[in-house]
Amino acid sequence: MSESNYIKIYTGDFIMVQRIISDLEKIDISAIVKEENQSGLDPKIYGGQMLQEIYVHRDELDKAVLIVEEITSELKD
Template identity: 70%
Template structure:
C-alpha cells in the first residue's frame, strides 16, 4: 500500500482493531484492514500472533488520529 493514498494508522490485536473500526465508522471513515501474521506461519496451526493493520485515506488522517488518541 505504499504507492496508494492510504496510510497505516494502527497495528494491533483484533480486539483493539474492532474498537477502532467501530469508532471510525461512527464518524463516516471506512478503514481498510490488513492481516499481518508476525511469524509468517498459519496462527491456527503454529500459534503465531495474528495482528491487524488499519489504513485510512490520507484525506481522513486527521480525524482518524483523534480516534486513535482516545483509544490509547
C-alpha cells in the same frame, strides 16, 4: 513505485482493531484492515499472534488519528 492514498494508522490485535474500526465508522470513516502475522506461519496451526493493520484515506487521516489516540490513551489510564 506509486504513492498510495492510504496511510497506516494503527497495528494491533483483533479486539483493539475492531474497537477502532467501530469508532471510525461512527464518524463515517471507512478504513481498510490488513492482517499480518508475526511468524509468517498460520497462527491457527502453529500459534503466534495475528496482528491487523488499519489504513485510512489521506483525506481522513487527521480525524482518524484522533480516534486512535483517544482509544489508546483510555487503556493507559
